[in-house]
Amino acid sequence: MSALLEVQGLVKHFPILRGVLQRVSGHVHAVDGVDFAIAPGETLCLVGESGCGKSTVGKLILRLIEPTAGSIRLGGRDITALGAEAMRTERRHVQMVFQDPYASLNPRLTAGAIVAEPLENYGEVSAADRQDRVVKLLERVGLRAEAMRRYPFEFSGGQRQRLGIARALALNPKLIVADEPVSALDVSVQAQVLNLLMDLQEEYGLAYLFVSHDLGVVEHIGHRIAVMYLGRIVELADKATLFRAPQHPYTQALIAAAPLPDPRRKRDKLVIEGDVPSPINPPSGCHFHTRCPHAAPRCRQEAPKLKPIATGHVVSCHLHDRP
Amino acid sequence: MATGWFGYRVTPLDRRRWANFKANRRGFWSLWIFLGLFVFSLCAELFANDRPILVRFEGAFYVPVLKDYPETAFGGDFETAAVYRDPEVAGLIEAKGWMLWPPIRYSYRTINLGLNRPAPAPPSTENWLGTDDQGRDVVARLIYGFRISVLFGLTLTVLSSLIGIAAGAVQGYFGGLTDLIFQRVMEIWSGMPTLYLLIILASVVEPNFWWLLGLMLLFSWMALVGVVRAEFLRVRNFDFVRAARALGVSDVRIMWRHILPNAIVASLTFLPFILNGSITTLTSLDFLGFGLPPGSPSLGELLQQGKTNLQAPWLGISAFVVLATMLTLLIFVGEAVRDAFDPKKTGA
Numbered sequence: 001m002s003a004l005l006e007v008q009g010l011v012k013h014f015p016i017l018r019g020v021l022q023r024v025s026g027h028v029h030a031v032d033g034v035d036f037a038i039a040p041g042e043t044l045c046l047v048g049e050s051g052c053g054k055s056t057v058g059k060l061i062l063r064l065i066e067p068t069a070g071s072i073r074l075g076g077r078d079i080t081a082l083g084a085e086a087m088r089t090e091r092r093h094v095q096m097v098f099q100d101p102y103a104s105l106n107p108r109l110t111a112g113a114i115v116a117e118p119l120e121n122y123g124e125v126s127a128a129d130r131q132d133r134v135v136k137l138l139e140r141v142g143l144r145a146e147a148m149r150r151y152p153f154e155f156s157g158g159q160r161q162r163l164g165i166a167r168a169l170a171l172n173p174k175l176i177v178a179d180e181p182v183s184a185l186d187v188s189v190q191a192q193v194l195n196l197l198m199d200l201q202e203e204y205g206l207a208y209l210f211v212s213h214d215l216g217v218v219e220h221i222g223h224r225i226a227v228m229y230l231g232r233i234v235e236l237a238d239k240a241t242l243f244r245a246p247q248h249p250y251t252q253a254l255i256a257a258a259p260l261p262d263p264r265r266k267r268d269k270l271v272i273e274g275d276v277p278s279p280i281n282p283p284s285g286c287h288f289h290t291r292c293p294h295a296a297p298r299c300r301q302e303a304p305k306l307k308p309i310a311t312g313h314v315v316s317c318h319l320h321d322r323p
Numbered sequence: 324m325a326t327g328w329f330g331y332r333v334t335p336l337d338r339r340r341w342a343n344f345k346a347n348r349r350g351f352w353s354l355w356i357f358l359g360l361f362v363f364s365l366c367a368e369l370f371a372n373d374r375p376i377l378v379r380f381e382g383a384f385y386v387p388v389l390k391d392y393p394e395t396a397f398g399g400d401f402e403t404a405a406v407y408r409d410p411e412v413a414g415l416i417e418a419k420g421w422m423l424w425p426p427i428r429y430s431y432r433t434i435n436l437g438l439n440r441p442a443p444a445p446p447s448t449e450n451w452l453g454t455d456d457q458g459r460d461v462v463a464r465l466i467y468g469f470r471i472s473v474l475f476g477l478t479l480t481v482l483s484s485l486i487g488i489a490a491g492a493v494q495g496y497f498g499g500l501t502d503l504i505f506q507r508v509m510e511i512w513s514g515m516p517t518l519y520l521l522i523i524l525a526s527v528v529e530p531n532f533w534w535l536l537g538l539m540l541l542f543s544w545m546a547l548v549g550v551v552r553a554e555f556l557r558v559r560n561f562d563f564v565r566a567a568r569a570l571g572v573s574d575v576r577i578m579w580r581h582i583l584p585n586a587i588v589a590s591l592t593f594l595p596f597i598l599n600g601s602i603t604t605l606t607s608l609d610f611l612g613f614g615l616p617p618g619s620p621s622l623g624e625l626l627q628q629g630k631t632n633l634q635a636p637w638l639g640i641s642a643f644v645v646l647a648t649m650l651t652l653l654i655f656v657g658e659a660v661r662d663a664f665d666p667k668k669t670g671a
Contacts, residue, residue: 121570167566
């Protein structure tokens with residue numbers, strides 16, 4: 001199966017400007033060489049601590065920010081260097097659901113206008129049919145048709161996120177980048193929104209790039225999971241494998257640290273020490289070597305590459321090197 | 324479904340703002356008084372004019388306010404336009420009909436030829452606030468002067484706001500180098516001694532209403548740029564703007580539909596004060612003699628006459644009272660508008 005989205009060597013360095021002359025005094029290495037692919041109808045989850053660059057990856061794919069290096073191929077077409085107008089036509093295939101349902105909806109537009117905007121924008125539905133389409137979209141995400149005359153502040157957080165999803169669906173995209181879409185919601189509402197996303201995936205054959213820091217959410221919705229640490233993917237595997245047999249020391253620690261709703265269950269004592277190093281000055285070699293319990297001299301000098309250790313399971317760690 | 328759901332709808336926030344505006348009684352009444360005065364001055368021709376509103380002559384109606392009639396139409400000798408204040412013409416008409424006069428029988432440029440004392444003449448039953456140094460009625464000149472001041476101020480405010488908002492929007496939205504260069508250019512431009520330049524430019528060209536408007540526009544458009552730019556800089560990084568960009572919405576449309584409504588509130592609170600500033604600048608130019616062409620009804624020119632004719636205090640005092648009333652009313656309205664959009668009061 002050919003990939004819907006293929007990302008290779010994606011890099012984003014944000015310049016740090018200092019002084020009156022705004023000279024570049026350094027770079028934040030937000031994304032530092034990321035490769036992955038998403039097949040049609042599949043959910044790839046990006047997990048990691050805050051600041052590891054997972055949201056940046058999402059924004060790079062939509063070209064909301066411009067990548068420093070690397071390539072993004074959508075349906076086989078390289079969109080990394082497309083001009084504004086060509087990019088506009090490609091955008092309809094990729095849509096985004098944002099983290100904060102309060103900030104991502106214009107407070108001065110009605111729900112109807114918000115959902116209709118992409119339709120209007122690509123002029124693909126006649127003005128008469130637009131309204132029907134908006135009603136269908138709203139109903140599909142579990143809102144009532146009357147909702148279209150109301151303003152965002154009249155909705156709850158969960159309803160607002162449904163509105164955001166309806167807006168993303170309006171153009172029948174193939175891929176939706178969901179940037180922590182449920183982390184701002186109550187736990188009870190989270191499940192509803194996640195199930196809605198999964199239902200929609202089944203119905204429309206959508207692919208998701210699902211960015212999250214919540215392993216519980218990821219386990220529920222993901223097909224494959226990529227773990228990121230300081231701008232790099234350290235491990236990528238299908239969900240079952242990753243949770244059953246994590247191979248990278250960081251993944252192991254991450255899974256061990258996830259809270260389990262079972263008070264009697266004994267925790268594995270795998271705690272990593274220290275803080276995430278600064279992305280302005282990332283450690284040499286393997287980014288994780290400063291906190292890794294298995295760090296060897298080689299880890300300080302040479303960055304490990306992502307290597308397959310089983311079908312569909314790649315790890316970036318010198319421990320898994322096969323001579 | 325009702326139509327117009329893309330259009331504007333009165334939100335509860337708008338209602339709270341209107342309630343806040345009304346709660347400022349002083350500003351609320353100032354607005355109505357100002358609007359009343361403005362509408363009155365728009366109809367100035369019906370209240371102060373040197374020709375009757377309606378003439379009945381030999382069974383036919385004539386409307387001299389709207390149309391010029393030759394003197395011969397009323398049995399006069401000349402083909403020229405009838406001068407209704409001329410006792411001869413008035414006598415001809417009165418003989419075979421009647422005339423309906425405005426309460427003040429002077430237009431802003433009508434010279435009272437029947438003055439029996441040197442101009443400026445003091446107030447009398449004929450000229451309620453006296454005449455200026457050319458024998459023209461002060462009340463009529465005040466009414467027309469008020470009108471031209473407000474119209475000039477309004478036009479200048481609208482045009483300079485449009486330019487200022489557009490310039491601020493572009494700087495704030497695109498940021499970066501665009502913003503940097505534009506800001507430096509504006510710093511230099513705003514450092515120019517405006518009044519001197521206006522005086523120099525006004526001495527090069529013969530200033531009329533539109534010339535003067537253009538000259539003043541060169542320097543007044545910067546008033547709103549700062550506010551609008553700041554608002555655009557703030558809002559352009561909001562998620563809903565990102566969302567719009569992800570949806571492929573064009574830059575112009577994002578600026579117009581998503582950011583501008585958020586920036587407009589800050590601009591609105593400034594408008595009455597900008598209007599005030601425009602009127603004051605026009606008056607000061609007129610006072611210095613570099614403003615509207617000679618003969619135009621202007622408050623500044625009246626003030627200037629008051630200064631040169633200190634023995635005729637009715638000139639200076641009348642102009643001062645009208646100017647002060649107008650500016651005070653606008654300031655009160657401005658305060659009420661500021662209250663109306665105060666986020667601490669609207670909870671928005």
